[in-house]
Amino acid sequence: MSDLQRQRPASAEEQPVEDADDYVPYVSVRQRKMAQRERIAQRYNHRMPAANQEAAPKRSSGAEDNVDDAERTAAITAGPKSNVKLVDQAVELRQRHKTEEDKLLEEEQKILEAHKQKKQLASAAELAQGIEYTEAMQTSWRPPAHIRALSEEQHQQVRETFHILTEGEDVPPPIKTFKEMRVPRPVLEYLKAKGIKKPTPIQVQGLPTAFAGRDMIGIAFTGSGKTLSFSLPLIMLALEAETKLPLIQGEGPIGVILCPSRELARQTYESINSICEALERGGHPPLRTLLCIGGISMNEQYHTLSRGVHMVVATPGRLQDMLEKRKLNFDLCRYLCMDEADRMVDMGFEEDVRNIMSFFKHQRQTVLYSATMPKKIQDFARSALVKPVIVNVGRAGAANLDVIQEVEYVKQEAKVVYLLECLQKTPPPVLVFAENKNDVDDIHEYLLLKGVEAVAIHGGKTQEEREYAIRSFKEYKKDVLVASDVASKGLDFSDIQHVINYDMPKEIEDYGKHSEWMHTMLHRIGRTGRSGKTGIATTFINMDCSEQILLDLKHLLREAKQRIPPVLLALHDPMEHVGTAVPGGCTFCGGLGHRITECPKLEAHRRTQMAGRTGGGEGRRGGEL
Known part of the structure; x- marks a missing residue:
C-alpha cells in the first residue's frame, strides 16, 4: 500500500494523553450543588435513628442525570424534622416546656367541653325547621336625644362610676334616672312613694337594655333591684300592646316570667300588680296579670x-x-324572663324550660336574671340568646360585702340549743335556714316551746300555710322564720338583720338536689344586707360537714374579706398549691374551693346520666317548690 494512502485515524481512546496525572474531568454546576447537598444531608443523617436512615432516599448511580433538580432536592433528607412543618415543630417545643398548671388547665377544659350542653334552648319547631335568628328584637323605645349624643367613652365612664361590666355588641347606653328612661309618670310617682328615687346599678344598664328589645343576661347581688329590671320592661310591652289593640278572650300573654318557687312567683306577681294599679289610676288602660303556680285553683282566676x-x-x-x-x-308572646336563671336552666329545670319553649311561634326577647351565673350556665344561655348583652354588677357569684359572716363550730347535738344564743345577736326579724323538712319542723317546734314567735316554711306545707308564714313574717307579726332553701331564692325581706345557716349539705348528692351549694349559700346570705344595709350571717359547721363544702366556705369567706376561723384554716387546701390561673375556682359549678377535676356536682351529674334519668320529673317537682 502506498505511503500516500490515507491512514485510518486513531480513535479517541487510542490518542495519547498528555500529563494524565494532572487531568481533572469537567463537573457541571448542577452536579456540584447536588454533591454539596448530599454532604450536608449526611452530616444530619448520622444523628437519625437507624430505621430513619434506612428509609431515607438514596441516590441511584446511573439515573441522577435524568432526575429533575426539584425532584432531586425533595428526595434528599436534610434532617430528622425535614418533613414536619415549622408550626408543628413550634407547638411540639412548647409542649415539652408546658408547666403543670398548663396541663391542669387543658385537662379541665377537656372535662368542661365533654359536659357542655349540646341542645339549644329553643322551640322544637324552630329546631326542626332550622330557623336561626340573627338580629335582636326591635321595639319602639329610644333613649333621649341627649343620651344618644354622648360618646361611647362617656357611656363607659357612667358604667365605671356604677361598677357595671358589660359584654356584647352595640350595648345600649346606661341611663341614670327613670325619667330619662321615658318611664310613665304614674310609675315614677309609684316608685317615689316606695322610696325608690333613682335606679340601682343593675337598673341603670339593665332597664335600657331590656327596653331596647335586646336579649340579656343580668348578674347582680341579691337585693339590688333585679325584679324591677325585668318586670318593668314587660309592663311597658303589655301597655303598648293594649293601647294599640285591646286583648280579648283567648288572647295573650304578651310576656312570661318564670320563677323557681311559688313564693318568688307570688312576690313578683304582687309587685307587677302594684305597678299596673298605679298605671290604671293614672288613666292608662287596665293590664291583667295571671299567677300560674301550684297549690292554687285556676278557677279563681x-x-x-x-x-x-x-x-x-x-x-x-x-x-x-x-x-x-x-x-x-x-301566639302573641314576645317576652320571656327567667328569674334566678342559674336554677331555671340547670339540671332539674332544663327539660321543663325546653318544653315551654316549644310553644313559642316566633322570635321573642329572652332575659335571664340571677345573683349567680356559673360559666357552664352562661355558655348554655348564650346558645339561646340572639346577640346577648351581659350586664354584670359585681363579680357573678361573689358574696355581698355588706354582710358580716361569722362561722361557728358547733357540735351536732348542741346546735339547736346554741341557736337560741345566736338569736340574741340582733333584734328581729331573723331567718333560720335548715337543709331538710324534718329539721325545719324540729327547730320550729323547739323555738315555740321556748316562747319564740316563729313560723316555718318548706315544700311539704300547704300553700295556705306557706302564704300565712310569709305574710305574718313580712308584717312583723312573727320574729323568726325557719325555712328550707325554698325561701333563699329571690324573696325580698328588706329589714332582715340576721341570717342563721343551721346546717349545710352532708352528702355529695345534695349538690344536684339544691343546685350548687355555693350558690345556695349566697342566696341564703343575700336575704340580709339588702339595698345597701348591713347584716350578719352566722353559719354552723362541724365534723359532719363535707371537707369539700368547708373548702368552698373557706374561699367564700376569703373573697368577701371575712375572718376565717382556725378550723377552716387548718384544712388542707389543694387550691393553694395550683396558683390562681382559674379565677372563680371550678368552671363547672362555680365553687371556689375546688377545681373541676374534684367537682362533686360533676360526679353527681355523671351518675345521673349513667342512670338514664332525664331530669324532667325532677324539674317539674322543683318548679313547684
Whole structure:
C-alpha cells in the first residue's frame, strides 16, 4: 500500500494523553450543588435513628442525570424534622416546656367541653325547621336625644362610676334616672312613694337594655333591684300592646316570667300588680296579670283568663300544664324572663324550660336574671340568646360585702340549743335556714316551746300555710322564720338583720338536689344586707360537714374579706398549691374551693346520666317548690 494512502485515524481512546496525572474531568454546576447537598444531608443523617436512615432516599448511580433538580432536592433528607412543618415543630417545643398548671388547665377544659350542653334552648319547631335568628328584637323605645349624643367613652365612664361590666355588641347606653328612661309618670310617682328615687346599678344598664328589645343576661347581688329590671320592661310591652289593640278572650300573654318557687312567683306577681294599679289610676288602660303556680285553683282566676291575659308569672310545672291543656297560648308572646336563671336552666329545670319553649311561634326577647351565673350556665344561655348583652354588677357569684359572716363550730347535738344564743345577736326579724323538712319542723317546734314567735316554711306545707308564714313574717307579726332553701331564692325581706345557716349539705348528692351549694349559700346570705344595709350571717359547721363544702366556705369567706376561723384554716387546701390561673375556682359549678377535676356536682351529674334519668320529673317537682 502506498505511503500516500490515507491512514485510518486513531480513535479517541487510542490518542495519547498528555500529563494524565494532572487531568481533572469537567463537573457541571448542577452536579456540584447536588454533591454539596448530599454532604450536608449526611452530616444530619448520622444523628437519625437507624430505621430513619434506612428509609431515607438514596441516590441511584446511573439515573441522577435524568432526575429533575426539584425532584432531586425533595428526595434528599436534610434532617430528622425535614418533613414536619415549622408550626408543628413550634407547638411540639412548647409542649415539652408546658408547666403543670398548663396541663391542669387543658385537662379541665377537656372535662368542661365533654359536659357542655349540646341542645339549644329553643322551640322544637324552630329546631326542626332550622330557623336561626340573627338580629335582636326591635321595639319602639329610644333613649333621649341627649343620651344618644354622648360618646361611647362617656357611656363607659357612667358604667365605671356604677361598677357595671358589660359584654356584647352595640350595648345600649346606661341611663341614670327613670325619667330619662321615658318611664310613665304614674310609675315614677309609684316608685317615689316606695322610696325608690333613682335606679340601682343593675337598673341603670339593665332597664335600657331590656327596653331596647335586646336579649340579656343580668348578674347582680341579691337585693339590688333585679325584679324591677325585668318586670318593668314587660309592663311597658303589655301597655303598648293594649293601647294599640285591646286583648280579648283567648288572647295573650304578651310576656312570661318564670320563677323557681311559688313564693318568688307570688312576690313578683304582687309587685307587677302594684305597678299596673298605679298605671290604671293614672288613666292608662287596665293590664291583667295571671299567677300560674301550684297549690292554687285556676278557677279563681277564670275572670282574668276570660278577658285576655297580658302577663303571666309562673312556675315551670304549672305553666307547662296550662299550655298542654290549651288554657294559654304563646301566639302573641314576645317576652320571656327567667328569674334566678342559674336554677331555671340547670339540671332539674332544663327539660321543663325546653318544653315551654316549644310553644313559642316566633322570635321573642329572652332575659335571664340571677345573683349567680356559673360559666357552664352562661355558655348554655348564650346558645339561646340572639346577640346577648351581659350586664354584670359585681363579680357573678361573689358574696355581698355588706354582710358580716361569722362561722361557728358547733357540735351536732348542741346546735339547736346554741341557736337560741345566736338569736340574741340582733333584734328581729331573723331567718333560720335548715337543709331538710324534718329539721325545719324540729327547730320550729323547739323555738315555740321556748316562747319564740316563729313560723316555718318548706315544700311539704300547704300553700295556705306557706302564704300565712310569709305574710305574718313580712308584717312583723312573727320574729323568726325557719325555712328550707325554698325561701333563699329571690324573696325580698328588706329589714332582715340576721341570717342563721343551721346546717349545710352532708352528702355529695345534695349538690344536684339544691343546685350548687355555693350558690345556695349566697342566696341564703343575700336575704340580709339588702339595698345597701348591713347584716350578719352566722353559719354552723362541724365534723359532719363535707371537707369539700368547708373548702368552698373557706374561699367564700376569703373573697368577701371575712375572718376565717382556725378550723377552716387548718384544712388542707389543694387550691393553694395550683396558683390562681382559674379565677372563680371550678368552671363547672362555680365553687371556689375546688377545681373541676374534684367537682362533686360533676360526679353527681355523671351518675345521673349513667342512670338514664332525664331530669324532667325532677324539674317539674322543683318548679313547684
